[in-house]
Amino acid sequence: xxxxxxxxxxxxxxxxxxxxxxxxxxxxxxxxxxxxxxxxxxxxxxxxxxxxxxxxxxxxxxxxxxxxxxxxxxxxxxxxxxxxxxxxxxxxxxxxxxxxxxxxxxxxxxxxxxxxxxxxxxxxxxxxxxxxxxxxxxxxxxxxxxxxxxxxxxxxxxxxxxxxxxxxxxxxxxxxxxxxxxxxxxxxxxxxxxxxxxxxxxxxxxxxxxxxxxxxxxxxxxxxxxxxxxxxxxxxxxxxxxxxxxxxxxxxxxxxxxxxxxxxxxxxxxxxxxxxxxxxxxxxxxxxxxxxxxxxxxxxxxxxxxxxxxxxxxxxxxxxxxxxxxxxxxxxxxxxxxxxxxxxxxxxxxxxxxxxxxxxxxxxxxxxxxxxxxxxxxxxxxxxxxxxxxxxxxxxxxxxxxxxxxxxxxxxxxxxxxxxxx
Amino acid sequence: xxxxxxxxxxxxxxxxxxxxxxxxxxxxxxxxxxxxxxxxxxxxxxxxxxxxxxxxxxxxxxxxxxxxxxxxxxxxxxxxxxxxxxxxxxxxxxxxxxxxxxxxxxxxxxxxxxxxxxxxxxxxxxxxxxxxxxxxxxxxxxxxxxxxxxxxxxxxxxxxxxxxxxxxxxxxxxxxxxxxxxxxxxxxxxxxxxxxxxxxxxxxxxxxxxxxxxxxxxxxxxxxxxxxxxxxxxxxxxxxxxxxxxxxxxxxxxxxxxxxxxxxxxxxxxxxxxxxxxxxxxxxxxxxxxxxxxxxxxxxxxxxxxxxxxxxxxxxxxxxxxxxxxxxxxxxxxxxxxxxxxxxxxxxxxxxxxxxxxxxxxxxxxxxxxxxxxxxxxxxxxxxxxxxxxxxxxxxxxxxxxxxxxxxxxxxxxxxxxxxxxxxxxxxxxxxxxxxxxxxxxxxxxxxx
Numbered sequence: 016x017x018x019x020x021x022x023x024x025x026x027x028x029x030x031x032x033x034x035x036x037x038x039x040x041x042x043x044x045x046x047x048x049x050x051x052x053x054x055x056x057x058x059x060x061x062x063x064x065x066x067x068x069x070x071x072x073x074x075x076x077x078x079x080x081x082x083x084x085x086x087x088x089x090x091x092x093x094x095x096x097x098x099x100x101x102x103x104x105x106x107x108x109x110x111x112x113x114x115x116x117x118x119x120x121x122x123x124x125x126x127x128x129x130x131x132x133x134x135x136x137x138x139x140x141x142x143x144x145x146x147x148x149x150x151x152x153x154x155x156x157x158x159x160x161x162x163x164x165x166x167x168x169x170x171x172x173x174x175x176x177x178x179x180x181x182x183x184x185x186x187x188x189x190x191x192x193x194x195x196x197x198x199x200x201x202x203x204x205x206x207x208x209x210x211x212x213x214x215x216x217x218x219x220x221x222x223x224x225x226x227x228x229x230x231x232x233x234x235x236x237x238x239x240x241x242x243x244x245x246x247x248x249x250x251x252x253x254x255x256x257x258x259x260x261x262x263x264x265x266x267x268x269x270x271x272x273x274x275x276x277x278x279x280x281x282x283x284x285x286x287x288x289x290x291x292x293x294x295x296x297x298x299x300x301x302x303x304x305x306x307x308x309x310x311x312x313x314x315x316x317x318x319x320x321x322x323x324x325x326x327x328x329x330x331x332x333x334x335x336x337x338x339x340x341x342x343x344x345x346x347x348x349x350x351x352x353x354x355x356x357x358x359x360x361x362x363x364x365x366x367x368x369x370x371x372x373x374x375x376x377x378x379x380x381x382x383x384x385x386x387x388x389x390x391x392x393x394x395x396x397x398x399x400x401x402x403x404x405x406x407x408x409x410x411x412x413x414x415x416x417x418x419x420x421x422x423x424x425x426x427x428x429x430x431x432x433x434x435x436x437x
Numbered sequence: 438x439x440x441x442x443x444x445x446x447x448x449x450x451x452x453x454x455x456x457x458x459x460x461x462x463x464x465x466x467x468x469x470x471x472x473x474x475x476x477x478x479x480x481x482x483x484x485x486x487x488x489x490x491x492x493x494x495x496x497x498x499x500x501x502x503x504x505x506x507x508x509x510x511x512x513x514x515x516x517x518x519x520x521x522x523x524x525x526x527x528x529x530x531x532x533x534x535x536x537x538x539x540x541x542x543x544x545x546x547x548x549x550x551x552x553x554x555x556x557x558x559x560x561x562x563x564x565x566x567x568x569x570x571x572x573x574x575x576x577x578x579x580x581x582x583x584x585x586x587x588x589x590x591x592x593x594x595x596x597x598x599x600x601x602x603x604x605x606x607x608x609x610x611x612x613x614x615x616x617x618x619x620x621x622x623x624x625x626x627x628x629x630x631x632x633x634x635x636x637x638x639x640x641x642x643x644x645x646x647x648x649x650x651x652x653x654x655x656x657x658x659x660x661x662x663x664x665x666x667x668x669x670x671x672x673x674x675x676x677x678x679x680x681x682x683x684x685x686x687x688x689x690x691x692x693x694x695x696x697x698x699x700x701x702x703x704x705x706x707x708x709x710x711x712x713x714x715x716x717x718x719x720x721x722x723x724x725x726x727x728x729x730x731x732x733x734x735x736x737x738x739x740x741x742x743x744x745x746x747x748x749x750x751x752x753x754x755x756x757x758x759x760x761x762x763x764x765x766x767x768x769x770x771x772x773x774x775x776x777x778x779x780x781x782x783x784x785x786x787x788x789x790x791x792x793x794x795x796x797x798x799x800x801x802x803x804x805x806x807x808x809x810x811x812x813x814x815x816x817x818x819x820x821x822x823x824x825x826x827x828x829x830x831x832x833x834x835x836x837x838x839x840x841x842x843x844x845x846x847x848x849x850x851x852x853x854x855x856x857x858x859x860x861x862x863x864x865x866x867x868x869x870x871x872x873x874x875x876x877x878x879x880x881x882x883x884x885x886x
Contacts, residue, residue, distance in 0.1 A: 019770050043809060047774020051767055051804040055854070055871035057742045058450070058764065060863040061782035061790045063808020065775035067815060067865055070788040136781070148809055192812030196723055355816040356828065394579040404828055408846040411669070417624065418669035419585040 019046065027204065036142040040149035041114070068151040070287045074278035075158050075268075075345065077125070081261060082268040083119025084110055086166050088221040089264045090118050093234035104262045109137060121220050125170055126161035132155055133174045134160070136179045141190065152191030152198070152351070153181065159199035159345060162268025162340065165219035176205045196393050197352045200386050207386075217241050220264040223242035238265050239336040240375065240383060246324040258335045269338040279344035288348035291357060296343040297334065299368025300381070304330025307376055325376040333372050342385035343368065352393040358406075359399040367392050442630065442664045444651030444823040448859060450783055452742065452764075453801045455735025458603050463700075463727060466719035469512050469532045470753035471497065474746070476567060476721045478576045478655065478879075481508070481527050489516050494564060494694035497530055503580055511696030511717045513539045532718070540693045548689060551620045563694050567756065568681035569619075573884045574664065574764065575853035575875075584675040586625040586666055589616075590636040591679050592649040594656030595631065595741040597710075599701035599759045601679050604712065611686025617643045618689055618725030619677065628747040630661050638679060643774035644865040656825065658857040663825040668851045680759040682801070698759055702728055704742070705801040706735035706763035721752045721761055721793040730838040736804050743858035744871070766832040775808065782807065785821060785863045811866040819860040827851065829860050832872060836877030841884055844877055 022042050029035045042048075043065070052059060088110050092102045105109055115124060134157045135149075142149040160177060185194040207214045218224040221236030239258065242251045253263050261271025269275075282288035307326040308431030310316060334340055347353060347367045354363035366387050374384025473481055480501040485491060491514065496507040510516075514535040520528045543563050546555040557580055560566045571578040578584070591601050605612065620627045620643045627644040639646065647665065654660045658676045668674050677685075680698055687695045696717040703710040709727030715724055719735055738745035739755040742762050746755065754761065777789070784790035784798055792798070819829040827848040835843035854871035861870035 019772070023770065039809075043775070046770035046772055047805075047807065049768045049770050050806045050809065050811055051736075052806055054863045055736055055744075056858050057736060057745065057747070057762075058452075058862065059806050059867065060801040060865075061779045061784040061792070061807050062788060062863070062865050063775060063806075063812045063867065064814055064865055065808065066740065066788050067786075069776045070786075080871075101769075137682045148811075150811055152814070190812065192814045240880050285789075286818075287786060287788055287815075291817075309666050351814055351817040353816070355830065357817055357820060360817070401832075404831055404847070407828060407848075408828070410826070411846065411848060415669045415671075418672050420671040421583040421585060421624070421673070423581050423583075 022046065022205060023049070027174075033143055033146075036146065036148050039417075040139065065154075066149045067287055068154040070285050071155045071282065071345070072158050074281045075155075075162065077274045078162060078268045078271060078278060078341075079123070079158070081271045081274050082162060083123045084112075084115045085119075085261060085270055086122050086222055086267065087112070087115025087118030088262065089220075089236070090234075091115070093221045093224065093236060093264075094232070097232065097234045097426050103374045104257060118222055122166050123161065126164065126166075126173060126267065127158070129170045129173050130160040130177055131157040133177045137178055137186070141182075141186045145190075147190065150191035152185070156181075156199045157405055158203075160202050163199065163203050163266050163341065163346075163413070165214065166222050166267050167219040167225050168206065168213075172206060172210060176209070179205045192351055194351060195397075197346055197349050198391055200346060200390050200393075203386050204390060211343050218267070236244050236264050239263055240325070243324040243328055246318075246321065246322055248328070255332070255335070258332065263336070265336075266338055266341075269341040272335040272340045275340045275344050277341075282344065282348070288344070289350070289353070289360050289364075290355060290362040292348050293343055294365075295361045296347055296368035296374065297363030299365035299370075300333055300343075300372050301330055301368070302365075303369045303372035304328075304333045307372070322376055325429070333375070337375070338385045339371055342371065342389055345391050346386075347392075352396065354396045354399050354403075356400050356403040359396070359403045362399050363396055366395070440645065440647050442492075442647055442651075442655070442661055442662060444649070444655035444664075444824045446820070446822060447594075447652035447654055448783075448785060448822045448863070449594065449652045449796075450743070450802075450862065451797065452596045452703075453705040453799045454703045454707055454710045454764075455597055455760075455799075456599070456703040456710040456712055458600070458712065460699055460714055461724075462725065463713040463719070463724035465534065465713040466716070466723050466869075467534055468517070468720060468753075469510075469514070469534060469716065470752065471508065471511070471530045471532075471718050472515050472755060473527050473529060475509070475756040476508070476577060476767045477875075478639045478882075479508075479567075483519065483527070484529035485516055487516055487519050489541065490514070490535070491516055491532065492539045492541050493696070494543075496562075496564065498527070500577075505558075506566050506577070507562055508567060508588070509541075509694055511719075515539070525608070529609075531542065540695075543688070543692045543694075545689055545692045548617055551618075551621070556618045556621055559688070564683075565652055565685050565690050565694060568677055568685060570676050572668055572676060572769040572853060573850040574878045575855075576882070578673075578675050579723075582673050584623045584673040585621055586651045587619055587623050587627045587675045587677065588658050588662050588665075589627065589629045589638075589644075589677055589679055589682065590656055590658040590661055592630050592632040592656040592661075594651075594653035594762075595743055597652070597701070597703035597760065597762050598656075598741045599680070599699065599712070602636050604699040605679055605683065605760065607637070608683045608686070609637050609640065611690060612638060612708045613643075614689040615677075615682040615686035615688070616641050619682075620644065620683070623638055623675070628659075628661070628665055628788050633655075633713050638816070644846075651824075654822075654856065654859050657855055659851070659853050660824055663827075663851055667826070667848075669704040669852055670845060678757065678759075681757070700724070700754060700758070701709075701760045703760070704735075704738075704761075704762040704764045706765055714861070715754060717756055721748060721754060722750055724837050725750060725761070730763060732765055735763050738764070742802070743862060765801070765803045767803025769805070771805075783862075785818065806867050808865075808867050810868065813866050813868065815865045818863060818865065822863055824860045824883060825851065825856060829857065832877075833857070833868070833873050836873045836880075839877075839880060841881060844881055849874075849877055849881055 184201030224236035
């Protein structure tokens with residue numbers, strides 16, 4: 016008996032039982048189900064939610080691999096820097112090395128494993144309790160979470176945050192498709208607000224910086240936004256190409272704008288993510304950045320202002336540092352928590368970009384605005400949609416004024432039936 | 438305003454097994470069945486007893502809510518069985534065909550001078566009235582009402598559906614008679630659409646003609662109504678299909694209800710897809726096996742694959758259908774079906790699905806859902822194939838939560854379940870759109886009327 020038949024028999028056995036959703040989740044992971052259409056269209060398109068989510072994961076894989084190398088690279092670069100050696104990045108020389116990758120394996124991979132493990136256990140428990148199928152939403156969330164946290168996040172902290180994020184961010188609303196806030200960002204926000212001293216500052220971004228702090232071997236893990244927020248742009252040694260290709264410290268997966276851009280293009284090409292949101296978010300960020308540049312160049316604030324560092328940062332560079340690009344491509348485009356109408360997506364995206372840069376500049380304690388901006392717009396997305404839809408409703412109501420409503424015509428009531436009915 | 442309709446949004450579903458333009462007379466069926474499910478919302482009351490002899494065109498039952506609305510037998514013979522379900526609800530009527538065929542003949546009023554009431558009375562008593570359907574609610578029209586317009590779609594875009602340009606050939610006289618007659622039933626216009634000038638409909642008088650182009654669902658009458666004269670709350674529109682107009686036309690010309698129609702038999706499970714002349718209610722097996730079938734497991738569909746109803750090899754041709762499709766059942770598992778590249782199925786995305794590479798390719802689709810039912814997640818996908826000025830997902834959600842105000846405001850009056858067949862086809866969450874809309878319409882009709 017083949018594996019297919021064995022699993023089929025098991026499925027029939029489990030049918031109606033409590034554990035059926037858990038079994039089916041594993042079964043459908045191996046085999047697309049044998050379900051046929053019961054109502055409506057007799058044939059269906061090829062895509063299902065698993066495929067959609069899988070496509071997003073594929074777009075994240077290059078970012079994950081890069082981040083594993085970068086984890087090691089930043090670690091060794093920081094050690095070099097502490098010893099006064101300036102490192103020049105060379106992709107095959109000192110970046111794609113086993114040494115770097117090993118740091119990735121021991122630091123990044125556990126984050127991925129814990130994120131998926133804890134999150135999926137919560138999902139399975141809820142599916143079994145509520146008797147619905149395990150939905151695929153967490154496949155993407157579980158991949159996003161390790162990529163948006165600082166590398167030195169302790170695993171226990173991550174586990175608590177994941178449980179909080181999945182339960183409060185998603186399951187209490189009814190699971191995938193019903194949540195208001197992006198679960199991955201809820202997890203990130205929980206980490207930030209529950210452990211603020213740990214999650215900000217200049218130590219968590221590079222592996223071992225926390226451990227070595229205060230020792231003679233202390234290394235720095237300051238991000239670019241951190242430098243700018245402290246008006247120390249001059250101390251920064253990163254070139255534009257470093258920023259664009261991602262050889263900089265930051266949250267695990269957010270650094271490589273180049274790979275994020277490729278991932279974004281892939282998602283647009285495959286029609287999985289909305290290009291409207293991505294484009295308008297980029298525009299929003301540029302507009303806000305330009306406005307701040309304008310404020311600086313017209314001399315309204317001086318070099319001593321604590322906002323000077325970030326305000327004077329060339330507007331387009333906002334897109335290649337910090338998590339803005341990652342947020343725009345992978346998080347703002349979440350269809351469930353984003354705007355659902357095409358017109359609404361333009362507004363939704365624009366404000367994400369706009370507010371991200373605004374928060375960056377005005378919140379120097381933690382100079383990363385994108386996750387707060389997306390969460391804020393998640394809350395406003397239904398309102399945006401509401402107004403877009405009202406536009407359509409208004410058009411319909413306007414048309415109603417000219418409606419031709421004809422009276423019932425009782426004259427046509429024809430002769431009563433005389434036939435004997437059975 | 439241009440009278441032509443050009444649709445851009447949509448998707449043509451090209452399937453294997455298109456009927457060849459050859460018409461064969463199907464072997465006569467021994468048994469004919471009228472399936473009551475074809476008449477949504479009709480409460481039947483029988484007029485003849487089980488075992489009684491009926492003539493072709495003789496009334497079998499009437500609509501309890503409109504006693505003058507009769508439903509007739511397609512052939513003469515004996516009413517062999519009244520199949521009842523729970524609480525004695527009538528499910529179907531079985532008629533064994535007699536050896537000699539006799540038809541009831543009606544007095545036909547003079548078309549030129551007859552009034553709307555005359556035409557209505559004739560259609561009602563001859564059993565042709567059920568061919569007229571109304572929007573909103575997609576039910577058989579209420580004879581006491583007057584529609585603001587009547588729509589006939591002669592443009593076919595549904596997959597494997599009968600080509601009207603072919604099946605209507607030579608029926609121009611009947612079509613014209615029917616159009617002239619029904620044009621008296623509305624103070625507004627009769628809108629008739631056609632695909633190209635070779636259509637037998639293209640030269641009709643007493644109607645406003647519209648040339649339609651574009652992918653499916655351009656051929657659905659709902660799309661055309663939305664583009665020409667959308668339905669507002671309180672308004673009524675009637676729709677008739679061209680193949681039914683032929684039957685009405687013949688009635689007007691000869692006085693007889695002739696249930697004969699040309700049916701396209703298609704689908705990849707049919708060995709020799711072609712056209713058959715047969716009658717409403719006849720056994721599908723008579724022509725299905727004349728063409729031969731491929732494989733063991735297949736599904737026979739009364740209608741096209743998007744909107745038809747599930748039938749079987751021993752099923753019967755539906756009252757409204759001029760297409761019968763047979764496609765393979767897809768009740769099998771597919772190893773890693775959710776992540777491997779797909780070349781043999783249709784998709785609107787490019788998520789390792791490659792149907793965008795060859796838009797002309799013909800596909801052999803099965804009835805597999807290609808995934809499990811999920812909550813609505815992805816957005817913006819329906820809009821790409823939905824040309825109506827309506828927010829499809831929001832309307833579906835309004836129907837699911839039974840929010841009557843929202844259903845009204847978002848345009849439920851303007852749609853029929855079939856308008857959501859394409860969004861249902863591409864739905865990633867595998868939601869039953871047509872069922873949701875049908876239930877929403879029923880609720881709205883019950884609550885608001």
